[in-house]
Amino acid sequence: MKDPLINLKAAMDKTVFSEVNFSDQQKNRTLDLIETIDDQQLELFILAALHQTDQSGYDLICWFEKEPQLQPLLNDEGRLYIILHQLEQKQWIGSTWTSEKRPIKIYHLNKLGKKQLSMTKKETDDVLSHNAWQLNFKGGW
Amino acid sequence: MSDIDMIDQSITFESKVQWFEEIMDTYGTAIQRLVFTYVKEYSTAEDLTQEIFLKVYRKIHTFQHDSSLKTWVYRIAINHCKDYLRSWYCRHIVVNDQVDHHAVSDGVRPDQQLIKKVEEEHLVQLVFTLPVIYRESIYLYYYEDLTIKMISQLTGAKENTVKGRLKRGKALLKKQLEQEGYHEGSFN
Numbered sequence: 001m002k003d004p005l006i007n008l009k010a011a012m013d014k015t016v017f018s019e020v021n022f023s024d025q026q027k028n029r030t031l032d033l034i035e036t037i038d039d040q041q042l043e044l045f046i047l048a049a050l051h052q053t054d055q056s057g058y059d060l061i062c063w064f065e066k067e068p069q070l071q072p073l074l075n076d077e078g079r080l081y082i083i084l085h086q087l088e089q090k091q092w093i094g095s096t097w098t099s100e101k102r103p104i105k106i107y108h109l110n111k112l113g114k115k116q117l118s119m120t121k122k123e124t125d126d127v128l129s130h131n132a133w134q135l136n137f138k139g140g141w
Numbered sequence: 142m143s144d145i146d147m148i149d150q151s152i153t154f155e156s157k158v159q160w161f162e163e164i165m166d167t168y169g170t171a172i173q174r175l176v177f178t179y180v181k182e183y184s185t186a187e188d189l190t191q192e193i194f195l196k197v198y199r200k201i202h203t204f205q206h207d208s209s210l211k212t213w214v215y216r217i218a219i220n221h222c223k224d225y226l227r228s229w230y231c232r233h234i235v236v237n238d239q240v241d242h243h244a245v246s247d248g249v250r251p252d253q254q255l256i257k258k259v260e261e262e263h264l265v266q267l268v269f270t271l272p273v274i275y276r277e278s279i280y281l282y283y284y285e286d287l288t289i290k291m292i293s294q295l296t297g298a299k300e301n302t303v304k305g306r307l308k309r310g311k312a313l314l315k316k317q318l319e320q321e322g323y324h325e326g327s328f329n
Contacts, residue, residue, distance in 0.1 A: 004264060004318060005311065008283040011261035012174075016269070020177050022169025026187060030165065030194050034158070037199050074154070 042074065042083050043092075047109060047117045050093060054108040057081055092116055161198050164214065169194075171285075172218050178280045179222035180231075181269055189225055193218045208294075215295050219277075226273065267314055275310030278303055 049055060049063055057080065064074050074080060084107060087093045092113035097103040109117070172193060177186040196217050204213055225231055268276060281292045289307075293300045 003311070004314060005268075005279060005283045007261070008264065008268065008279070009286075011265050012268075012284060014258070015262050015265050017174050017177070019183065020170070020174050020186065022165065022173045022190060026191060027162070027165050027169065030191050031158075031162070033191075033195055034161065034198050037195060041199065 039083060042080070043087060044117070044120060046080075046083065046087065047092065047113050050107055050109040051114070051117055054106050056104045056106050057084055058104075060084075060107075087113070157201060161194075161201065164197060164210070165194055168211070168214050172214065175215070175218055175280070175285075176222055178269075178276060178284075179219075179226060179273060185225075189221060190218075193221045196221060212291070212294060219295055264314075264318075267317055271310055271313060275306050275313065278306040279310045282307055 045064075046060060049060055055063070061074075061077055061080060064080070084093070088095060088107075090112070091110055093107050094110050095105050095107045097105055169190070173186055173190040176189045176193070177183070180186055180189060193214075197214055200217070204210070208216075268279060271279065277296060278292060281287045281295065282289075287295070289300050289303050292298075292303045296303065298306070
């Protein structure tokens, strides 16, 4: 018998895949969700930055500007302050005012924020690791 | 290398979103079909595809040029599917038997075109009954037209293992077809 799979592509396109297409609707739904992801990532980077040292919002913005791979996360600076506010409300971070003539708000990491940060670090990311696992074909599924 | 392979350090928020849209336009349907090949269920394939693209978006800044964009996206997709298949939810809740089965009708003598269609459906059906390691290799090789080397990179299996799986998968299919009485020259 010749290789029966030579025509597999055509056969799949005509049968089982005739209904499997990535629609514009799906695409738009996915696009709607990416803002949340940016916020989550920003939160994480802020926590990581505050873990190193206490900083003001302005310090954070300067730090973001120096890190090219972070810039696409920060569409506008206002967003950073919104997220800082949210993090304070969640009590992941706290803040104190300096005693200067024109006081500056300095943010620091709280216990909850430290916990959050260490939890995220533990989350092993095996997405790109090659040998993440081998399928156990005997077990089947 | 096409435009979407290029993402560099000067990326801005707008260009990131645009780049992400292009990735979805380029790979959306291919990824959804790949996912379907693993999970064999239409709505699950849609859900997982969305999760995969969100993962891609989340990881855009980790994309390195040592692999092509396609390799990178496919690897995220394949690992995501495998994670799903070994998840508690999938093993306990889902009945993975949703691929339409069209039995060969007997009685009436069908014309050639119909025979061909029935044979095609049957072949696809058989491929979907293969254990996932064989189905995966066969799909990537015959449907995606990828090299053994590329399949090895995507699945994390050694090249010889991939070759072995292709051979074994084909042998299983041939055996099944022969048992059912398909003769020399079928499917050609």
